[in-house]
Amino acid sequence: MQRELARLIQREIRDPRLGMVTVSGVEVSRDLSVARVYVSTLGGAADAEQTLAVLQRAAGFLRGELGRCMKLRTVPELRFRYDDSIERGNRVSRLIDAAVSGDRDNEKD
Numbered sequence: 001m002q003r004e005l006a007r008l009i010q011r012e013i014r015d016p017r018l019g020m021v022t023v024s025g026v027e028v029s030r031d032l033s034v035a036r037v038y039v040s041t042l043g044g045a046a047d048a049e050q051t052l053a054v055l056q057r058a059a060g061f062l063r064g065e066l067g068r069c070m071k072l073r074t075v076p077e078l079r080f081r082y083d084d085s086i087e088r089g090n091r092v093s094r095l096i097d098a099a100v101s102g103d104r105d106n107e108k109d
Contacts, residue, residue: 001026037080045087051082
């Protein structure tokens with residue numbers, strides 16, 4: 001489902017407000033009524049609100065296309081959520097790099 005949604009968002013949604021979107025995960029409820037779709041954007045949290053609004057408006061279209069391409073009898077309601085794990089990972093990586101370079105500078109002294 002994640003792969004198909006990523007493909008549909010990339011190829012089928014023609015909205016200029018939608019930038020680079022990555023579908024980072026999909027969680028489907030046990031009764032298959034709701035799917036939480038986690039997305040991240042290249043612009044980060046600044047573009048997230050607009051991107052989520054565009055995706056939520058396109059949810060009905062995406063749901064229909066998903067049902068056709070996956071041949072599902074019941075297609076879950078799509079609820080989009082912003083995933084900031086990539087940004088947090090980058091921030092932690094920068095902090096680690098800064099700490100390592102600080103240790104190297106202290107060793108030279």
